[in-house]
Amino acid sequence: MLSDEAWRALRGQGATRTFRERSVMLRQGSAGTHLLALTDGLAKVVCREPGGIVTWLAFRGPGDLLGEVSVFHGTPRTAEVVALTPCTAVVLEAERFRRFVEQRGLVMDLMRQALSRLRESDAHRTELLTLPLVVRLARALLRLAELTAPGAESAAVRLTGLSQEELAQAIGVTRNAVITGLQRLRESGAVETARRVIVIKDVPALRDWATGAPKDGPGSPFPASG
Numbered sequence: 628m629l630s631d632e633a634w635r636a637l638r639g640q641g642a643t644r645t646f647r648e649r650s651v652m653l654r655q656g657s658a659g660t661h662l663l664a665l666t667d668g669l670a671k672v673v674c675r676e677p678g679g680i681v682t683w684l685a686f687r688g689p690g691d692l693l694g695e696v697s698v699f700h701g702t703p704r705t706a707e708v709v710a711l712t713p714c715t716a717v718v719l720e721a722e723r724f725r726r727f728v729e730q731r732g733l734v735m736d737l738m739r740q741a742l743s744r745l746r747e748s749d750a751h752r753t754e755l756l757t758l759p760l761v762v763r764l765a766r767a768l769l770r771l772a773e774l775t776a777p778g779a780e781s782a783a784v785r786l787t788g789l790s791q792e793e794l795a796q797a798i799g800v801t802r803n804a805v806i807t808g809l810q811r812l813r814e815s816g817a818v819e820t821a822r823r824v825i826v827i828k829d830v831p832a833l834r835d836w837a838t839g840a841p842k843d844g845p846g847s848p849f850p851a852s853g
Contacts, residue, residue: 629736634690637664640727641719646710648788652693655707659697661720665689668714669774669788673796674706683796685747686711688774695737698724712788755799758839763798764808765836768818772827784827815841 629637641664646652652663655675665687672684672693684706687693697704698721719727728734754763772784795805809825812818817832818825827833835841 629733629740633731633733633736634664636731637719637724637727638666638717640723641717644716644718646714646716648710648713650710651707652710652714652716653704653706653708655705656703658703659694659699659701659721661718662692662694662698662724663708663716664719665691665693665714665716668716669711669771669786670708670714671711671793672706672708681796683793685744686771686774686797692737692740695724696741711793760798760800760804761808761811762837762839763800764794764805765812765817765833767794767797768812768825768827769830769833769837772830772833780830784830786825786827788823789825790823812836817841 641661643666644663646668652670666689668689670687670693672687674682674684676682687708693708693716694704728737754766758766768786771786771789772779775786776782776784791802791805791809795802798805800808809818809820812833813820815832815836817829817836818827820826832841
């Protein structure tokens with residue numbers, strides 16, 4: 628991540644644009660003429676395969692750069708970014724961004740960010756192979772909570788714009804498995820749910836679920852592959 632000072636300076640390098648919920652912010656296959664500095668809202672990164680298969684890659688929130696890889700490589704975008712909620716971002720022209728990075732000496736900062744994302748991706752693949760469904764679900768919700776309300780522990784966190792199908796893609800299970808997992812979290816008092824709304828009522832309790840050791844009982848009874 629960039630420092631607060633560098634992030635503020637970066638935001639001054641482009642124009643602010645708003646994106647409607649469910650709109651495409653960056654389209655897969657398009658040229659890397661610009662990138663986005665996300666300042667508000669929640670987005671998902673997906674890859675659309677031939678035949679219509681959609682692979683979830685990541686969730687992104689305020690403070691994240693979107694589309695910087697194609698800008699640096701000069702290649703078409705390999706993924707699509709979709710706004711899950713109304714989003715605001717600063718549009719940064721490619722050449723101006725590259726010049727800003729060089730002048731500010733931010734290459735190492737961006738390399739560290741890229742490595743952090745690689746570790747995140749590796750950890751996600753490991754979770755898919757080794758962890759029970761409800762543990763993966765709890766971890767995904769905690770990541771979303773951190774993107775939406777960084778540092779929140781005591782207050783409830785409201786997650787909007789996310790469908791059960793998208794949660795299922797993110798943790799590698801079926802929609803029915805997500806429904807079952809959410810029911811277990813609801814029964815424990817960790818979350819409340821409505822249509823495309825999940826309220827994390829008890830962040831510490833959800834962290835217990837994410838470790839596989841909820842206080843109201845032993846680990847999850849659900850198998851690793853929903």
